[in-house]
Amino acid sequence: MSAITAMDVNVEAKRILAVSISKLYASRTQRGGLRLHRSLLLSLVMRSARDIYHSSRESEAPIAAAPEEPMDTSSRAEEQTQLPEPESEPQPVANGAEAASEVSDSREEESDGETTEDKENVSPTRQSRKRRGKASAAPDFLPSKRARLEPGEERYAAPLGSCRTMAGESLTTLSLNRVIPAF
């Protein structure tokens, strides 16, 4: 364990987050619907990875600040705008999972405005079904819906590296609790 640097842990955490998200997305198309147990375990792993990613970034910050700064500030700005508006900002992972399960489950749950709202966002489920082939061919950190909604940010960012950074930042703003949607 001592040989593993903060950087390694950071990279590992990001990788695990990426893997977890693709698993979460894949589970939406599973026969039998979303599995609560599996979704819970995925969200626990994601939370651990997110926490570790955050804490290792903080310890790394003075060293990594220089090259990453431009992207950092942009994504931090994004983070700022996201935090106050968790509802309106489409949080793809949460919404995706939510959408699938809203459709798939808990009709007997209290149906409030939020449910209706999410139901409107559910149509992406149908869209994402069409795009399934693409998604499985080239698994992304960012679900295609998210990419669509923020084309500007992706365009000026340098290719892969920045995507990852932003993925890390934007992921952490997701309330991971909402990965277990209103089942």
Next chain:
Amino acid sequence: IAAGSVCAIVCDMQWCFSQVKGAIDDDVAEADIISTVEFNHTGELLATGDKGGRVVIFQQEIENKNYPQLRSEYNVYSTFQSHEPEFDYLKSLEIEEKINKIRWLPQKNAAQFLLSTNDKTIKLWKISERDRRADGYNLKEEDGRYKDPNSITSLRVPVLIPMDLMVEASPRRVFANAHTYHINSVSVNSDHETYLSADDLRINLWNLEITDRSFNIVDIKPANMEELTEVITASEFHPNQCNTFVFSSSKGTIRLCDMRASALCDKHSKLFEEPENPSNRSFFSEIISSISDVKFSHNGQYMMTRDYLSVKIWDLKMENRPVETYQVHEYLRSKLCSLYENDCIFDKFECCWNGNDSVVMTGSYNNFFRMFDREHRRDVTLEASRENSKPLQVLKPRKVCTGGKRKKDEISVDSLDFNKKILHTAWHPLDNIIAVATTNNLYIFQDKLTG
């Protein structure tokens, strides 16, 4: 077989191949994947359920003429389609027909009864034999056509004549619409009148005769689903105390509940939990501590839990730690990240006791399965494979090389085939006969000496 003599020699037990059931080709049809294996209370019948919703029951035939020492030959007794795929239109969800669990009822009359369940619906099946048919009807010809009434001049009493044995399975009860989440367990109570069914968040108590009502006895669903931290992973009734049951959780805890205490058993009578070893902490600590199976010992004094890497034996009188812990495949601890990526870390292994509770067994990867002798503190790894499937061929113990030089006959961790997993195993309640399910094959092994 005197129970005492059986286990004097555990790993001196010579397990040998008896039979293998299922298709030989490597191309496994998804519907043929075995999802549950269960002996009945006498061990005469062995039931398997598969992903295609079918149940196949094997019956033990004593005395095989070719191999008189092979007492344990099991042959197909009955095959039926228990569950079909369904669609929940309200939630736009397909309900898989995969049989999650089969549990036999103790036999009360000539027929056999079992409970089989998929994710949402439990069914009580009656399996009965018919070896006679009526002959000599007055109004009907042999072929079933009705006779001309005017041609009948005398009356006779129809007689029952022997016919080829026919085994019929019929669904006697369907217990539906009681589970919002996916059913993971059913367990028949020792009162033989009730049973429980458990899903991720709730446990229901049923009367075997009544299908339109069940009582909710455990509900761990939080008011706000965002606060969900654990789910129910398995549940079982105590073998002789009809008021007691346990349920295990994804957090690695087991709760023992007494139904006499209150109608809703949310407050446990006992909580079994072992403090986590902080040096083992990793991203995946929570996943690997999730309990995949819990089984009471036959004598009702202990229970066994299976988590991803180990088997633990708990004394029901001691809640703060297990009395025994057995490592199933500790060499996987350093591979958890890969196992997470290929989904293997989510595999749910089951475990089982032998008839006198002295040996426990569970499955692993590469078609390996492990037995732990509690009395003699020994363990063995065996393999279920077609290569070792000559009649009465003795199984050679296998060893996984965990580092350093690999000895001859050892297999290195990286060579293990993680697609070949043994999740379901069962031990004959009285004899040393075991049923081990690989992906789509069922292997039956017996102990040469005492089986």
